[in-house]
Amino acid sequence: GAGVSQSPSNKVTEKGKDVELRCDPISGHTALYWYRQSLGQGLEFLIYFQGNSAPDKSGLPSDRFSAERTGGSVSTLTIQRTQQEDSAVYLCASSSGGPSTDTQYFGPGTRLTVL
Amino acid sequence: AQSVTQLDSHVSVSEGTPVLLRCNYSSSYSPSLFWYVQHPNKGLQLLLKYTSAATLVKGINGFEAEFKKSETSFHLTKPSAHMSDAAEYFCVVSLKAAGNKLTFGGGTRVLVKP
Numbered sequence: 001g002a003g004v005s006q007s008p009s010n011k012v013t014e015k016g017k018d019v020e021l022r023c024d025p026i027s028g029h030t031a032l033y034w035y036r037q038s039l040g041q042g043l044e045f046l047i048y049f050q051g052n053s054a055p056d057k058s059g060l061p062s063d064r065f066s067a068e069r070t071g072g073s074v075s076t077l078t079i080q081r082t083q084q085e086d087s088a089v090y091l092c093a094s095s096s097g098g099p100s101t102d103t104q105y106f107g108p109g110t111r112l113t114v115l
Numbered sequence: 116a117q118s119v120t121q122l123d124s125h126v127s128v129s130e131g132t133p134v135l136l137r138c139n140y141s142s143s144y145s146p147s148l149f150w151y152v153q154h155p156n157k158g159l160q161l162l163l164k165y166t167s168a169a170t171l172v173k174g175i176n177g178f179e180a181e182f183k184k185s186e187t188s189f190h191l192t193k194p195s196a197h198m199s200d201a202a203e204y205f206c207v208v209s210l211k212a213a214g215n216k217l218t219f220g221g222g223t224r225v226l227v228k229p
Binding site: 004031033035042043044045048050056059091093095102103104105106107108109 | 149151157158159160161164205214215216217218219220221222
């Protein structure tokens with residue numbers, strides 16, 4: 001079946017511009033996660049959605065970052081007024097969100113370059 | 116709080132020889148532990164996971180890992196390396212109580228020499 005998909009695969013933007021990154025989770029998965037992979041910080045958690053619950057935003061690095069998940073499926077990560085330190089690969093993952101520990105399946109990522 | 120330390124940032128092995136990737140974790144509660152692999156320009160793929168069942172976990176592509184609570188370790192091994200094993204490997208910990216958010220180690224890049 002289809003895995004997690006992300007778009008665009010690459011995004012180059014100028015400092016100060018806003019960007020939107022999209023994630024399509026595996027159909028039926030109720031849990032969705034965003035992570036960031038950068039040279040300086042490695043892989044780090046950003047935000048987590050579980051069903052209709054309020055998202056866990058504890059990993060967002062600043063208020064320039066926000067995310068939403070419409071209809072319990074597709075998610076968009078928005079970065080406002082991008083800075084060069086935002087350059088990274090942004091990874092989305094989804095899981096079935098059951099009561100036990102579930103495997104997270106990752107998308108291929110969006111490589112963001114801020115000039 | 117939870118954390119993961121991968122003891123080697125780079126490992127170089129010859130094809131056909133054993134591979135050992137070392138991982139130590141810190142967690143206040145009983146964690147779940149994973150190993151993920153990332154090939155160049157590819158997404159993260161799950162190799163195996165430990166979730167408080169058998170302490171020796173077998174994964175894909177001949178990899179296995181052993182959970183040792185007394186040593187807080189979860190080392191990844193493979194008896195015989197293949198050229199296709201060249202990739203970056205991440206040891207990961209999660210806690211159900213924390214929404215299963217993943218905490219990643221710094222990664223170990225594996226080079227396989229012919």
